[in-house]
Amino acid sequence: xxxxxxxxxxxxxxxxxxxxxxxxxxxxxxxxxxxxxxxxxxxxxxxxxxxxxxxxxxxxxxxxxxxxxxxxxxxxxxxxxxxxxxxxxxxxxxxxxxxxxxxxxxxxxxxxxxxxxxxxxxxxxxxxxxxxxxxxxxxxxxxxxxxxxxxxxxxxxxxxxxxxxxxxxx
Numbered sequence: 448x449x450x451x452x453x454x455x456x457x458x459x460x461x462x463x464x465x466x467x468x469x470x471x472x473x474x475x476x477x478x479x480x481x482x483x484x485x486x487x488x489x490x491x492x493x494x495x496x497x498x499x500x501x502x503x504x505x506x507x508x509x510x511x512x513x514x515x516x517x518x519x520x521x522x523x524x525x526x527x528x529x530x531x532x533x534x535x536x537x538x539x540x541x542x543x544x545x546x547x548x549x550x551x552x553x554x555x556x557x558x559x560x561x562x563x564x565x566x567x568x569x570x571x572x573x574x575x576x577x578x579x580x581x582x583x584x585x586x587x588x589x590x591x592x593x594x595x596x597x598x599x600x601x602x603x604x605x606x607x608x609x610x611x612x613x614x615x616x617x
Contacts, residue, residue, distance in 0.1 A: 482569055482584075482591055484616040487560045488552075491571045491582050494518035494593040495549045498527065508532055520587045520594040549596075550580030560616040561609040568594070569616070570606050581606070 482490075497518045501511045511532050515524050550573060552558045558573045569584040569591070581597040597603060609615075 482562065482616065484560045486591065487569050487571050487584060487616055488554055488558060490518070490584055490591045491552065491593065492554060494582075495552075498531075498549060502531055506532070517590070518592055520585060520592045523592070523594050550575055550582070550598075552580070561606055561614045562616055563605065563609055563614065570603070570609070572602070572606060574602075579603070 494515075497515055501514050506514060508528055511528060512524065515527060519527060552571075552573050552575075558571065560569055560571045562569050567585055570581055571584065572579055572581040574580075577600065579597075579599050579602050581599075581603060582593055583595040583597070584591050585594040586592075587594075
């Protein structure tokens with residue numbers, strides 16, 4: 448009986464240590480996923496420039512992949528290739544399609560960025576000529592990359608929610 452009483456505090460202490468180490472590790476992992484506004488804008492700017500350059504130079508699929516993979520997630524890269532790069536001689540480059548989604552951000556105080564910690568996404572957006580242009584970023588292989596685009600007359604509800612909770616990147 449005496450041995451059991453001594454084992455309970457020891458077991459509780461061990462469990463507490465495990466919990467503390469797990470919490471510290473989780474907190475450190477979460478801290479590593481943050482990004483500031485300037486970094487987010489740099490990712491967007493370089494990604495858009497790379498996309499425009501690929502279409503302008505009319506690169507083939509292999510060279511387009513090589514040029515874009517540092518800037519786009521694998522899913523976004525595949526969508527870009529499908530939409531903008533001819534897979535055969537019968538298909539032409541789709542500069543018009545690219546221009547529909549790539550905004551000419553001002554990269555000044557009109558360009559905003561919010562961080563969705565829960566989903567690991569950054570939304571970079573600006574209202575241009577009555578439309579909200581949104582570029583979404585996410586981490587892939589420890590690098591922030593473009594993962595999607597959205598154009599709408601209204602700001603996405605996710606972004607409005609993040610603004611309300613103070614998730615605006617500085």
